Amino acid sequence: MSPAPDSFLERAPLELRDWAVNLLPAPTQWLAHQLITIVAILAVFGLFFAFTTIAERKLLARLQNRLGPNRTGVPKFSILPWHLKHTLFGLSQPFADAVKAITKEDIVPAAADKVLHYLAPVTVVAFSLMGFAVLPFGRQYIPVELDAALLYFFAAGAATELAIFMAGWSSRNKYSLLAAMRALAQLISYELPLILSVVPIVLVTGTLSTKAIVVDQGFWTFSLLPHWFVFTPWGFAGFIIFLVSALAESNRSPFDLPEAESELIAGHLTEYSGFKYALFFMAEYFGLTALSGLGVTLFLGGWQAPCEFLQFIPSYLWFMMKLIGMIVFFIWVRGTLLRLRIDQLTRLSWQFLVPMALLNLGNAAFWVLSAHWAGPLQLVRWAVSLAIIVVPFVVMGRSLTAGYAPRTYRYAP
Amino acid sequence: MTFALLLIGLMMLGSAAWAMLGRNLIHSALLLIASWAGVAGFYLWAGAEFVAFAQVLVYVGAVSMVVLFAVLLTRQNQISATLIEPASRARAATGILTAACVGAIFGAAILSTGFHGAASAGPVSSVKRIGLELMHRNGAALLIVGVILTVALLGATVLAASDSKNSPEDLP
C-alpha cells in the first residue's frame, strides 16, 4: 500500500479534531466529536456555496462575452483612518450579497399561511444539508458510515420536494401554486432516472455503502488508467443520465422552469424576500453540491487519485477538485442550453431517460455476468456493452425527433 | 432508550391526532406526513435503518405527493371551511365503541404474540441480508407486489389517457 493513508496532510484535520475533543471531559466527548464534524461540514460547504455563487456569476459572464462582478473589494471600515482599496476581483461579492439578503425587509403576504410560509425554507435547507452526511470526502472522512447510505441520500432528497410544495401552497398565490405543481411534476419525473441510473453501480459493487463504492474504484491499469465507473460503458451512460437528472432535480437550467422569471415570476418563491429567499437559493445550491458529490462518489472515483503516483495529494483535495469540476460543468451547461418547456421536460424523462436507464441496468447485469471472460473476449465484452447503449440511443433519438424538422434560424450566423 | 421511544411515540401519535382534529385539510395532510416521518424515526430507534430510509423515501417522498395532489386537484372552494356536523351523543358513543373494538383486537394480537425478551440479541440486519431474504425466501411475494404495482400504474395511465381523448384539448 502506498504511504498516502498515513501522510501528514491526509490526517491533519482528523488529528486536529481528536486533539480538540480530548481537551473536553469524557462524558461530552462523543457529542463534541459529532459537533465538530457537523460544524466543519457546515463551514466548508457554506463557504463552498458562497464561492459557487460568485464563480457562477463570473463563469457565466465569461461564457457570455462579459466580465462578472469585479468591483466589490474590501469594505470600508469607518473606524480606520484609511481605506484599503482593492477590488479583490469581485471575490467578496457573496458576502455583500449575504448582507443584502439579511438586511432586506421580510415581507409575508397577509393572506399567507404563516406557519407553512416560515417552515418551507427551513425544511428545504435542513433536508438538503442532510444529504452531506453520507458523502465520503476523503479516505477517513465520512461523517456517518451507513450500510444503506445511498438510500438515505435519496430519502433526504425526496423530502425537499415537500418543502417546495409547502412554499407554493402557503403563499396563497395562484402563480406560486401553479409553479409549485410544475416543480413537483418535474422533480417526481426526474427522481426515477436519477435512482435508476445509480442502480447499476449497486448491482456491480453489491453494496449500498458509499464508502465501499469508492474503495471499489481504487484500482489502476498500468498504474495510469483509473478504474472509475465512468470509464466503463454502463458507467458512462449512467453518468450522463445522472447528470441530466441531477440538473433537473436541483431546478437548474436548462430545467429551471419552476424559477423562470419570464414564465411564472419567481415560481414558488414569488412571495419570499430577504433571508428566506436566500435560504431557498442556498438549498438549491446545497442540493446541487450534494448531488455533484454523489456523482463524484459513484462515478468519478470519489477521493481516489487518477494515477497511482498522484496519491501524495490528500484524498479530500481530490474530492474537492472533482466536485469543483462537476460544478463548473453544470455552470457551463447553464450558460449554453435553452430552457425546456414543461412538456418537453416530462417527455425527455419518461420517454427517453427511463428506458435508457432500464437498458443500462441490463447492460450492467451483462457486465457482471461476463466478468470472467478473459483475453480477446474482453474486447467482445466491451463491444457488446457499448452496443447495448449506443444502438438504442441512436434509434430512440431518431424516433423521438422523427416528426420535427431541423430547426433553422434565419438570422443566426 | 425508553425516553427516545416515548418521544418518538408522542410525535407520531400527537401529529396523527392533531391531523384528525384539525380543520384545515392541507395542514392535516402535512401533519399526517409528519406522522409517517415519526414512524421512520421509530424504525431507526429499532435499528432497522433500511426500512426507515425506505419509509421516508416512499411515504414522505412519494405518497405525500399523491395525497397532496389529490387534495389540491379535487378540493372545494374553501378548504379551511369543511363542514362538520355538530357533535351528538350517539356519534360519540359509536366512536368509543368502535375504538374499544379495535383496541381489543390489537391488544389481543399483541398480547398473544411471543416477543423475545431483551436479553436475546436481534438479528443483524445488514442490507445484504435483507436483499438475500427478499430474493430467496420472499421472492414470490416480491414479484407479485411488483406485478400489482405495475398493473396499478398501467391502469392509472390508461385512465389518464382515455380522459384526454374525450376532451380534445390538444387540437389547435
Added chain:
Amino acid sequence: MLGSGIINGLVVTAKNFVGSYHDPKRMVTQQYPEEPTVLPENYRNFPFLVAENAADPMGTLRCVACQICEKECPPQCIIIEKSKDKKPDASGKLQLYPAVFGIDTSVCMSCQICVEVCPFDAIKMDKVFAIAATDRFTGLFLDREKLAKPNSYYHEIHPIEAAEVDDRLAADRKAAEEKAKAAAAAKAAAAAKPAAPIAGVADPGPASPRPATTTVNPASAPAAPAPKTPPPSA
C-alpha cells in the same frame, strides 16, 4: 445524432470563455470609469463657446453677443447680455462681447439649433455627459467661464468639423483680404490719377486716409466705406 447540437453549443461557449481572456472581440465590456468611453465624431451634448486662444479665453471669444442663438433656442435656455464697451477680438477688430452668457443645461435639449444659426461659428456642440451637480441652479447653469473652451479643444473633440470650420474661416479671411487689397489698390490708383495733373503738389503718399486693414474679419461690419462686399455666408 441526438446530442450533437448540445456538444456544438458547449464548444461555442467554451470558445467564448477562452477567447474572453485574450480576444477583444470576445470581451465587449468596457470598464467605464477606468476606460474612457469612445464617442463617435458626431456625438453631441450641450454647447460650448469657442475661444481662439487658450491663454486668454475670455478675451478671444468668437461670440459678439448678436443674440441670434438666444432667440432661436426652442426651450429658451440661453441668456445673453451685451457688453457696454467693445474689446478687440482675435483679429484685432473692436467687437461687442457677451458680458453674461449662460446656458441652463437642465433645460437644454442639445438640438444644435444655436450652432446652426450662429453666423460667427462661435458656439459649437460639446460632448460632455458627466456634468452632474448637487444643485441644479448653480451647478447645472453654465456661465461664460465654464462654457468658454479653446479652439484646440474643438479640434480634439470634433476634428473633422473643426478642420472644416477653420478652413472656411481662413478662406473667408483670405478672400476678404484680397478684396481689401484690390480695393486699396483701386483706391490708390484712383487717388493717384486725379493727383497726377496737379503737379508739384506733395504726393499724398501711398498711405490712404483709411488705415490699412490687413486682417479684416470679413463678417464684421466694416468701419470704413469699403467697397460694398456682400457679407459672406457663414
